[in-house]
Amino acid sequence: MYEFTYQKASSIDEAKSFHSASEEPKYMSGGMTLLPTLKQRLARPSNVIDLAAVPGMSGVEVTNDQVTILARTPHALVASNPDLKRALPALAKLAGGIGDPMVRNRGTIGGSTANSDPAADYPASIVGLGATIHTDRREIAGDDFFLDLFETALEDGEIITKVTYPVPDRAGYMKFPNPASRYCIVGVMVSQKGNEVRVGVTGAGACAFRVPEMEAALADNFSSDAVANIKISPDGLNEDIHASAEYRAHLVTIMAKRAVAEAIA
């Protein structure tokens, strides 16, 4: 790791003032992506601003129609919260499939969302469930949040405070994980709430995206068969030693089918 200055913020305001006073600052939540990145010298922040000591940033709240997850809630808590498991089991399953138990004890929803890793799980849920991202200054619709590879709608110094999810009538999440890293090669979150159907895809493209053709087909007929023959174009999809763009495109259909089957089950 290159040298940096570590700063522990005790409030959002203090974190922001640390941020504006540094040359190249980086916020840290759980550090499960940032620290490996620093260790590989892929980033060189002047200041690492730890948000862990900011009070009131971790916890899950479930009402009849909404699930609220505070930004620093670790994946392990999302995966095991009994109310959340009842209201939105697909999201609990998603959180319980991130990394491994040790990573889930540290990694947080806010950190993962802000990072917009193309292979992260949470982005599929943000667009696939129609979540809202709350920050220190505004609310951002999930559909408008992910812009590109590691690029989001967050402004310089903006901090995610919580993520809210409408509780769907039903939802399912399926991923095809890289067997070594457990990151998504492709992950699909499908949900239905009244007449609205969402299909959120992660792992396949530069950032999470929806598949309108599948959503229209599912709105007519919410069954695995409805999406079985809908292919998406491999143009512009991710390609690496683990999977070609064509294979990822193929997996989107397969994972969508399975996610629908899970939502119905």
Add this chain to the structure above:
Amino acid sequence: MTVKFSMTVNGKPVEGETEDRTLLVQYLREDMRLTGTHVGCDTSQCGCCTVHIDGKPVKSCTILCAQVDGCEITTIEGLAQDGELHPMQNAFRENHALQCGFCTPGMVMSAIGIVDRHEGEELDEKTVRRELEGNFCRCTGYHNIVKAILAASQVMNKSA
């Protein structure tokens, strides 16, 4: 830049000062000479560096010393009490759950986490295999590791 911190390691209070970028595993191994915690991959994949922070298994190669200020750390050296092996260590020994031993400290710390998460439940092989996903063993093939964890969970649940 350096940062000051205080933590408890295996029940003993530790006050220290180290570089901002020092990882917990570096401090444990190089400053405290607690070399039971191993560094396998250094990229948060293999789990050899697993320690408990406030009772929960965490990869100590992916957390800064500065982040654990005020925390309670348990390493493999802190498990045995008064010369008696922890039931998990004992089960690894009884079941021959290791070959070269490099992954073993991380396996044991992780395994205790599995039993803790399912306190009072009957653990099954599938759960153990799934929750061991963050620990790599490159020689035994996991069979005896899983057996050891199932055996230890019986003992730990009885004594709890």
